Amino acid sequence: MDVLIISSSPNIDGLTAACAAAATEGVQLGGGKAEEIRLNDLGVDMCHACGNGWGTCQKEHECQEVDDFQSLHARIKQADAYVMVTPVYWGDLSESAKAFTDRLRRCEATRGEESSLSNKPVIGVAAAGGSGNGTLPCLTNMERWIQHVRARAYDLLAVRRWSRDYMLEAIRAASQTMVQEYLLSEEKNS
């Protein structure tokens, strides 16, 4: 199972990074292949809402703004599952996560059931390293995005500074179980 861990914090050793590392460990423990993609290392600009609101995303399901989004979109199509880890900023996803999810949603939600993410499991993680407030609206927005691209919310997890240790365990366990379930169902279907 090819799992992309998509993280979206500028910090390389913060709470988000620890959550992504736990997801990587879980995927590997389950027997899957994990690759972390740090959105802040890429150049993925915000959606420009081309034309009168829709660009090529509506009919061609590709984004006409050319930057690192195109190669990332191609990689997304290949993967079997995703762990989306965002720091909580203002009770929402971080800016790099928003830019990426906005553009991907436009390309994939417009494909309906043919979405490249259709029925693929997603674990969403909201890392709230400040007050601890805002995880619920952040995860609500993530859940809505998952529904729009026709993926499956396997789990949605909130992590706070003081819940860090036991929630890292939960991320590890969720990622491991997601992979094991997938591999078992592949085995049954073969």
Ligand SMILES: Cc1cc2nc3c(=O)[nH]c(=O)nc-3n(C[C@H](O)[C@H](O)[C@H](O)COP(=O)(O)O)c2cc1C
């Ligand atoms: C612009 C901004 C907004 C933030 N808003 C929140 C918030 O609403 N709730 C919260 O608990 N922490 C908030 N934080 C703190 C981040 O969630 C915290 O830095 C978190 O640990 C991010 O992950 P990191 O350790 O990878 O940076 C905010 C941080 C920034 C930079």
